[in-house]
Amino acid sequence: MKVLITDRGRDLRQEARPGIIGAVEVGDSGLEEQKPRRAQPVAGKRISVFGLGYVGAVSLACLARDGHRVTGVDIDAFKLNLIRAGKSPILEAGIQELMHDVVASGRVTVTNDAAQAMRDSDLSFVCVGTPSAANGSQDLTAILRLSEQIGTALASKREFHTVVVRSTIQPGTMEERIEPLLERVSGKKSGVDFGLCFQPEFLREGSSIRDYDQPPYTIIGGNCERAVNVVREVFQHIDARFMVTSVRVAEALKMSCNAFHALKITFANEIGRVSQALGVDSHEVMRLVCEDTHLNISPAYLKPGFAFGGSCLPKDLRALTTIARENNLSLPMLSSLLASNRAHIDHAVDKILKLGRPRVGMLGLSFKTGTDDLRESPLVMVAKRLIGEGCELRIFDPEVHLSRLLGANRSYIDAHIPHLGSLLCEHIHEMIDPSEVVLVGLQQPALDAALQARVRPDQYLIDLVNLPNRDLLRCRYEGACW
Numbered sequence: 001m002k003v004l005i006t007d008r009g010r011d012l013r014q015e016a017r018p019g020i021i022g023a024v025e026v027g028d029s030g031l032e033e034q035k036p037r038r039a040q041p042v043a044g045k046r047i048s049v050f051g052l053g054y055v056g057a058v059s060l061a062c063l064a065r066d067g068h069r070v071t072g073v074d075i076d077a078f079k080l081n082l083i084r085a086g087k088s089p090i091l092e093a094g095i096q097e098l099m100h101d102v103v104a105s106g107r108v109t110v111t112n113d114a115a116q117a118m119r120d121s122d123l124s125f126v127c128v129g130t131p132s133a134a135n136g137s138q139d140l141t142a143i144l145r146l147s148e149q150i151g152t153a154l155a156s157k158r159e160f161h162t163v164v165v166r167s168t169i170q171p172g173t174m175e176e177r178i179e180p181l182l183e184r185v186s187g188k189k190s191g192v193d194f195g196l197c198f199q200p201e202f203l204r205e206g207s208s209i210r211d212y213d214q215p216p217y218t219i220i221g222g223n224c225e226r227a228v229n230v231v232r233e234v235f236q237h238i239d240a241r242f243m244v245t246s247v248r249v250a251e252a253l254k255m256s257c258n259a260f261h262a263l264k265i266t267f268a269n270e271i272g273r274v275s276q277a278l279g280v281d282s283h284e285v286m287r288l289v290c291e292d293t294h295l296n297i298s299p300a301y302l303k304p305g306f307a308f309g310g311s312c313l314p315k316d317l318r319a320l321t322t323i324a325r326e327n328n329l330s331l332p333m334l335s336s337l338l339a340s341n342r343a344h345i346d347h348a349v350d351k352i353l354k355l356g357r358p359r360v361g362m363l364g365l366s367f368k369t370g371t372d373d374l375r376e377s378p379l380v381m382v383a384k385r386l387i388g389e390g391c392e393l394r395i396f397d398p399e400v401h402l403s404r405l406l407g408a409n410r411s412y413i414d415a416h417i418p419h420l421g422s423l424l425c426e427h428i429h430e431m432i433d434p435s436e437v438v439l440v441g442l443q444q445p446a447l448d449a450a451l452q453a454r455v456r457p458d459q460y461l462i463d464l465v466n467l468p469n470r471d472l473l474r475c476r477y478e479g480a481c482w
């Protein structure tokens, strides 16, 4: 059974059908996953590609190479003439030869006439630029202008047409701008008369043909089954998982991937600068950082959740950034981590204060599940702030017993919440029952069951741990950052 998850929460269940290869499984992520298996490209589709820059020119050449008839559209006459002459408008490994071959094959035409290109195709890829505007926001002028032209052309098309946006766009652009615009101008209904999806492009300049053929995965954001299947056919020969998600997730994914890449580069460079200053071999440090595939190069620590804390991360970060300062080095990213962590704690506290309900119960106080270490626990900081704001606090943490806290751990709590003893509850119900807001910072099956059994519809629950089975909670629910 294949399951197509849609952003409206409906499952479009469908049996495997001809033309779709491989078994499909639904993983933890809820995305549709297709086991990779190489197949021949489904050739012979009529495709238009709008915008013939790095993404569009590579797409046009590769689609034509795979046997499709491709019409390229651009407003730049110079680029069109280059392609007509069998030359590539961009410099990329292998693109000149490929462009020459596909143009010679007769499968490529180019035009500045969007309406003609729409008439000559059943599937369009939108690859126009989305550059930065002066204030840093995305300039959507080109893609919105083009959407208007596509909408006009759709109005006079009788056949179903699939529009796939590949330009990088900020989350919400498809549903709030492009889809309504196409519907308004065409007078047609998205998902019925035409299909619309977003397919983030993961190619990198310099290796774009290789990246086109070997993407990390093919992601389609869309809930139009017919359109998704059209895209699936075009990319089915590519040896990569085919995953379907909501349009908004696909839009956010592309921006998140680019942010993550930028973060990785900046991290390695900042570690490089501080290593160099200390006479340490930075390449060896980063090589060994990457050798740890349990905690470093892995999904560990990559789920939205609550702030970090404990006796190591804040202390060692502080030491590293202090070393940098002493060596007159600027490490803006590493130096910003503690401030970002504090902002995350403030975000949770603000959520509680905004509710205007002073009786707050906290489940959990130590810095993570399974320990009674309170040093630099973000939950201690939350408790301290709530007390300062005049909240009436009750705390339950099965691991934390005041009489057993010793040494640095005891001194830390005495310095931050000296009257902790009067706030700690012996049993979870003593914390839940009188509270107007329950803040969950600890996750254990027995505690989850107690929450499910005990919280009431009049109570708010703020979840810092991404509780499983939260649908079973009979209360007003809000996640820390979800």
Ligand SMILES: NC(=O)c1ccc[n+]([C@@H]2O[C@H](COP(=O)([O-])OP(=O)(O)OC[C@H]3O[C@@H](n4cnc5c(N)ncnc54)[C@H](O)[C@@H]3O)[C@@H](O)[C@H]2O)c1
Pocket (backbone or CB within 6 Å): 050, 051, 052, 053, 054, 055, 056, 073, 074, 075, 076, 079, 127, 128, 129, 130, 131, 142, 145, 146, 166, 167, 168, 169, 201, 202, 203, 204, 205
């Ligand atoms: N360059 C990359 O490596 C890369 C990778 C992944 C995603 N992206 C994203 O893909 C999109 C395109 O990037 P690019 O680097 O190929 O851009 P680009 O600037 O190289 O090319 C955009 C092309 O669109 C054309 N264009 C503008 N308005 C048009 C219109 N109304 N009709 C037809 N053509 C029009 C321009 O003339 C230009 O040739 C961007 O959103 C970008 O963020 C780029």
